[in-house]
Amino acid sequence: MSRTSKVHYIAMDTHGKTTTICVKTRVDSPGVTTTVETSIAAIRGVIEKVPRPRKMAFEEGPLADWLLRNLQDHVDETQVCDPRKNALIAKDASKDDPIDAGKLCDLFIGKYLKAVHHPESRERALIKQVVGLYVQQVKVKVRAANQMIAYCKRWGVVVEEAAFATAQARALLGCRLPADETVKGIMGILLAAYDHSAKQVKQLNRELTRYAKEQEVVQRWRALPGIGPVRGMVLFCYLDTPWRFKSKQALWKYMGIGLVKRTSGDGPVKVGLERTCNRHLKNAIVGAAESAILKKDNPYRGRFEKWMADGIDRRNSRRNVARALACTVVGMWKNGGVYDPEKVFGGGDA
Numbered sequence: 001m002s003r004t005s006k007v008h009y010i011a012m013d014t015h016g017k018t019t020t021i022c023v024k025t026r027v028d029s030p031g032v033t034t035t036v037e038t039s040i041a042a043i044r045g046v047i048e049k050v051p052r053p054r055k056m057a058f059e060e061g062p063l064a065d066w067l068l069r070n071l072q073d074h075v076d077e078t079q080v081c082d083p084r085k086n087a088l089i090a091k092d093a094s095k096d097d098p099i100d101a102g103k104l105c106d107l108f109i110g111k112y113l114k115a116v117h118h119p120e121s122r123e124r125a126l127i128k129q130v131v132g133l134y135v136q137q138v139k140v141k142v143r144a145a146n147q148m149i150a151y152c153k154r155w156g157v158v159v160e161e162a163a164f165a166t167a168q169a170r171a172l173l174g175c176r177l178p179a180d181e182t183v184k185g186i187m188g189i190l191l192a193a194y195d196h197s198a199k200q201v202k203q204l205n206r207e208l209t210r211y212a213k214e215q216e217v218v219q220r221w222r223a224l225p226g227i228g229p230v231r232g233m234v235l236f237c238y239l240d241t242p243w244r245f246k247s248k249q250a251l252w253k254y255m256g257i258g259l260v261k262r263t264s265g266d267g268p269v270k271v272g273l274e275r276t277c278n279r280h281l282k283n284a285i286v287g288a289a290e291s292a293i294l295k296k297d298n299p300y301r302g303r304f305e306k307w308m309a310d311g312i313d314r315r316n317s318r319r320n321v322a323r324a325l326a327c328t329v330v331g332m333w334k335n336g337g338v339y340d341p342e343k344v345f346g347g348g349d350a
Contacts, residue, residue, distance in 0.1 A: 005051070005052070005053060006025045006051075007025065007053050007054070007055060008023055008024075008025055008050045008051055008052075008053070008054040008055070009023070009024050009025070009054075009055050009057070009105050009108050009109050010022070010023050010047060010050060010054055010055065010056040010057070010075065010105070011024075011056075011057050011058065011101050011102070011104040011105035011108055012043070012056070012057070012058040012067075012101060012104075013058075013059075013100045013101040013104065014038055014058055014059075014061070014063050014067065015038065016038060016063075017037065017038060018035055018036065018037060018038060019035070019036055019037070019038045019042075019043055020033060020034070020035045020100070020101040021033070021034045021035070021036065021043065021046050021047075021101060022034075022101035022102045022104070022105045023050050023105070024102075024105045024106070024109060026109065027106045027109050027110060030102070031102055031105060033101060033102065034046050038063070040067075040070045040071070043067075043071065044070075044071065044074055047071065047074050047075060048074065052076060053076045054075050054076055055075060055076055055077040055078075055079070055108070056071065056072075056075040056077070056078050056079070057078070057079045057080075057081055057104065057105075057108040057113055058080060058081070058104075059080070059081055059082075059083040059086065059104070060080050060081065060082060060083060060116040061083070064080050064116070064118070065118055065125055068080055068118055069122065069125075079108070079113055079115050080115065080116045080118055081104075081107075081108075081113035081114055081115060081116060082113075082114040082115070082116050082276070084276055085113070085114040085276075086104065086107060086113070117240060117244060119237075119240050124237070124240065127211055127233070127237055128237040128238070128240075130204065130207055130208065130211070131208065131233050131234055131237045131238070131280075132280070133204060134201070134204040134205065134207075134208055134230070135234070135280055135283075137197060137200045137201050137204060138201055140197045140200075141194070141197035141198055141200075141201050144190070144193045144194040144196075144197050144198075145161045145194055147190055147193070148161075148164055148187075148190045148191065148194055149161070151186065151187070151190055152173070152177065155176075155177050155178060155183070157173070157176050157177060159173065164191060164194070165198075170191070174187075205230060208229060208230050208233045209229045209230070211233055212229035212230075212232055212233050213229075215232075215233070215236055217236065217332070217333050218232035218233060218235075218236050220332055220337075220338055220339065221235070221236075221329060221332065221339075223338065223339040224288070224292075224325065224328060224329070224339050225288075225291065225292040225295045225298040225300060225301075226287070226288035226289060226290070226291035226292035226295070226300075226325065227288050227325075227329075231284045231287065231288050234280055234281065234283075234284040235281065235284055235285070235329055238278055238280050238281045238284075239281065239329075239330070239333075242330045242333040242334045243334070245330070248323075248326075248327055248330075251326055251327075251330060252323055252326060253274040253277065254274075254277060254278055254281065255277060255278060255281045255282055255285050255326055256273060256274055256277030256278065256279065256282030256286075257273070257282065257285060257286065257319050257322045257323050257326065258273070258274055258323075259271050259272065259273060259274075260272065260273070260274050285322045285325060285326050285329075286318070286319075286322050288322070288325055289318050289319075289321040289322035289325055290318060292304075292321060292325065293318060293321060298341060299341050299342075299344040299345055300321045300324060300325065300344070303320070303321065303324065303345055304317050304318065304320075304321050307320055324344065324345070328344060
C-alpha cells in the first residue's frame with residue numbers, strides 16, 4: 001500500500017508591497033516562511049516549489065479577488081477566509097506579518113477558517129464592482145446632503161434634501177439664508193460636492209439598469225413588489241448563486257435578517273440578529289420589504305398586516321416580510337419560475 005502524500009498548507013499575509021508566505025504540513029511545526037514582493041510572478045514562484053498536494057489560504061481584502069483568479073490554478077484547493085473570524089490572529093499580543101501567516105496556516109490546517117464566497121466568473125466579479133461602487137457613492141451623496149442640511153441649520157433654516165436638489169429649490173433656499181458672500185461661498189462648495197456625487201449616482205444607476213436588462217433572473221424578480229433593477233442587481237451580485245445556502249436559516253443569517261442565540265457561561269440566552277452579515281444584502285432586502293409594505297394589493301402587505309394584528313411589532317413584522325421575499329427570490333432563481341402572488345404563502349408563514 002502506497003503512503004498518502006502529506007498535504008502542504010500555504011497561508012499568505014498579503015500587503016501592497018510585500019507578501020509573507022508560510023508553508024506547513026502540521027500545526028506543531030514552525031513551517032517555512034518566505035517574504036516576497038506582492039506580484040503574481042513572485043508568489044507563484046514560491047508556490048511552485050511546494051510539493052503537491054498543496055492547499056492555499058489568504059484573507060479577504062482588496063487584493064483577494066486578484067490573487068484568487070491568478071493563483072487558484074496552481075494549487076489543489078484555495079480558500080479566501082473571513083478576517084473577522086480569525087480572532088486568534090487579531091488578538092494575539094505579539095503580532096507581526098510572519099506570525100500572522102504562521103497562525104493563519106495553523107487555523108487552515110485545523111479547519112477553523114470561515115470561507116468568503118467569490119464569484120466564479122470574471123464578468124460577474126466586474127459587475128459586482130459596479131454594484132459596490134454604486135452603494136459607496138450613494139453613501140457619499142447622503143453624506144454630502146447631510147453636510148448641506150447641517151449647514152442650513154446653523155442659520156436656523158431646517159430643510160430636507162429636496163430644498164437644494166433642483167435649481168429652482170436652491171433659489172428659494174438662498175432667500176432664506178443670510179445674503180453674505182462667505183455664506184454663499186460655503187454653500188457653493190457644499191453644493192458642488194453634492195452635485196458631483198449625485199451625478200455619479202445617476203450615472204451608475206443607469207449602468208446598473210442596463211446590466212439588469214441583461215440578467216434574465218433579475219427581470220423576473222422585478223415583478224416582485226419592492227424589487228427594482230438596482231435592488232435586483234445587488235441581490236444578484238452579492239448572492240451570486242442560489243445554491244450557496246444549505247437552508248433558509250443560513251440564507252437569512254447571511255442577509256442579516258436571521259436570528260442567532262448568544263449566551264455566556266450560565267447567563268441568560270439572548271436572541272439577536274446576525275452581526276457579521278452582508279450589509280449590502282441586508283439593506284436591499286429590508287428596503288424591498290419596506291417598499292412592499294407600503295404598496296397596496298400584494299400578499300406581503302397582507303401578511304404584514306396580519307402579523308401586526310397578531311401583536312408582532314412593526315420591526316419584527318417587517319423582518320418577516322424580508323424573510324419571505326428572500327425565500328421567493330432564491331426560489332425563483334433555483335426553479336426558473338415567475339412570481340405568482342397566490343403561491344407566496346401557500347406553504348405557510350415564512
